[in-house]
């Protein structure tokens with residue numbers, strides 16, 4: 001049971017969360033088709049009128065910006081994850097969207113209409129939190145039916161809807177179970193079903209899985225996505241977990257210190273981070289400026305990129321993720337600093353001239369020891385090209401200096417030229 005499954009006593013007997021008061025209109029919508037409209041071509045994606053439009057939003061606490069000029073769209077039926085480290089302003093952004101936080105600047109629109117002055121309960125948005133805040137005295141079905149009851153949906157329709165949603169979240173037959181008898185993961189499934197029941201026009205999920213252990217989180221992230229897709233729900237999903245963001249979202253928005261650094265589909269974000277800051281945040285660990293790198297390393301990276309159809313100009317910085325270097329016959333080499341066996345593969349900390357210390361991998365266990373020299377091949381799927389920093393093509397050899405920040409634009413700040421070069425990489 002999640003620690004905070006019990007709502008505060010002050011909320012009884014009305015059983016109504018201020019942030020979960022659904023507008024009658026949205027709650028009375030007939031159940032949406034269990035298919036997602038327009039997957040991959042959502043109206044509103046890329047700045048259209050439909051769905052959520054956040055423009056230049058700033059949230060301040062005592063004059064200090066927690067969210068600083070964020071612009072973002074979520075198209076109808078689209079799932080966007082806001083990904084960022086703790087304290088970067090994710091929850092503040094979400095609270096501003098739902099109307100719980102005043103805007104110091106900017107606008108929040110739905111279907112093109114400015115929501116300034118529209119109270120929380122009239123926005124038709126739903127919220128789901130880390131702690132599900134389920135009603136402990138209601139059974140599972142009673143919890144899922146809550147929003148429908150508030151909207152005076154008829155009993156038969158309610159029962160049909162509850163059964164459909166419980167099946168959708170993998171809890172068919174759980175309707176009569178007491179909340180206290182459920183595991184943490186099952187409780188979050190109930191919370192999801194309850195949040196989806198009134199068919200909110202936008203569902204905002206704030207770290208909904210972070211109270212669960214990692215393996216459960218991974219499974220549930222896939223199930224959350226499946227449920228959002230099946231119901232065609234438009235959603236903004238806040239998380240600090242990269243894997244979760246990549247598993248759940250159509251597009252991922254990277255937030256740091258209140259600023260939006262990049263918004264892109266998961267594969268695009270991984271392949272073409274807009275800046276070194278984004279790449280580091282995604283876990284890229286070594287940055288090599290090709291011009292000035294040791295020739296052996298530069299040509300090994302070039303060959304790997306070339307094999308994947310990517311062309312790297314001399315000025316490019318190549319970012320390498322853990323596992324980009326593989327212990328195998330290859331042109332590059334390095335000296336082993338440490339060895340760790342991890343579930344079916346070995347990870348070696350290897351010092352590579354020009355790249356610094358990298359995490360190289362080898363299949364299975366091995367007999368490497370610190371000080372050994374190992375040959376390294378390069379896995380192009382763990383490389384990315386990031387824009388060169390201010391030092392430019394004549395920059396220092398070895399690990400690259402800091403790259404220029406990408407700026408706050410919603411769009412991929414990398415620019416069409418470099419993106420075209422990495423296409424297929």
Ligand SMILES: Nc1ncnc2c1ncn2[C@@H]1O[C@H](COP(=O)(O)OP(=O)(O)OP(=O)(O)O)[C@@H](O)[C@H]1O
Nearest residue numbers: 061062066084085086087088089090091092093240
């Ligand atoms: N009510 C408040 N008063 C003052 N400062 C606040 C308030 N709420 C948030 N902050 C500050 O604003 C910044 C952003 O907070 P926010 O909760 O939005 O970040 P977050 O990315 O959601 O963090 P986490 O992942 O840890 O929940 C933090 O520095 C936080 O301390």
